[in-house]
Amino acid sequence: MKAVPFFEHGSLDVLQYCEFPDPAADKDIVVDVEYCGVNHLDIWTRMGIPGKKILLPHICGCDIVGTLKGQRVMVYPGISCDRCQYCNSGHENLCNEFAIIGGMSDWNGGYAEKVAVPARNVIKIPKALKSESAATLAVSYLVAWNMLKANGAGRSKTILVYGAASGVGMATIQLAMALGAKVITTVSSGKHEFAKKLGADRVIDKTSQNIVEEVKRISPTGVDIVVDHVGAATWPTSIAVLRQGGRMAVCGMTSGNEAKVPVRVFYSKQILMTGALLGTRGELQELIRFVVRKKIRPVIDSIFPLKDAKEAHKKMEANLHKGKILLSCR
Ligand SMILES: [Zn+2]
Structure with a gap:
């Protein structure tokens, strides 16, 4: 072959x-x-x-x-x-x-x-x-599904996900929207339209805007869930934008493995962090049914x-x- x-x-x-x-x-x-x-x-x-x-x-x-x-x-x-x-x-x-x-x-x-x-x-x-x-579906959508389900994504929840044009970014936006959540996302320049087309409620251009400031403007008490697949470059931002008792869902580290964590802010906010490695076969089958039912493309x-x-x-x-x-x- x-x-x-x-x-x-x-x-x-x-x-x-x-x-x-x-x-x-x-x-x-x-x-x-x-x-x-x-x-x-x-x-x-x-x-x-x-x-x-x-x-x-x-x-x-x-x-x-x-x-x-x-x-x-x-x-x-x-x-x-x-x-x-x-x-x-x-x-x-x-x-x-x-x-x-x-x-x-x-x-x-x-x-x-x-x-x-x-x-x-x-x-x-x-x-x-x-x-x-x-x-x-079997990698980026599956891990996104795993993270969203594990952290109770749904109506009345606001989610920040980085990199709308990436596999995990796009998957998280589409699935979270279909679950009824409100989605804030970030893009590098030239990808704003793409994020809007996916249906994200708010799009932050990370090349010209400060993510923490913009998220605080949109959601003053902080977001409920951050989906972080970027790693070293975004962990401090993720912790800064979460509300008290917020959830940080981690599934990757495209920017690097060694992240710096402001420990006091982390425990003061009582943040819960979940790691996700792919998902189960059962979750993949559930995801396939969801994608078909919600006509996600x-x-x-x-x-x-x-x-x-x-x-x-x-x-x-x-x-x-x-x-x-x-x-x-x-
Ligand atoms: Zn086993």
């Missing part, structure tokens, strides 16, 4: 479009990949995480849509032991052995014509859901052919995308 593995961690150039052995079915199921969504996680995986070793060569890509015996399917990307108390109670992302297909694990992902996954990870795509849309920025995976990463790294980037794998 054709695939885009990397043989060593590093910059864009380690991604190599080439002939690669077909995955062995063994006890798994082989899905013919149609689309694979590109996520920030793929860039982290390609670059490597210090102290974390995975089998090389590795194929990244965790947002997989394809066909199995002619049926359209998508893949829940979480792998777990399937026998511990967490796995048995539907909380498999708390499993000690939890890993992500195509992520920093020994499981090859969807930057390929075929991928082998456990049978239990395969989910049928409902008729009403386009394959392109399905290829956006993820915006696709661009679709690159598999051979141009490098270009797709380049665009994401340059932060030029507005919405999801997909690879077309056949």
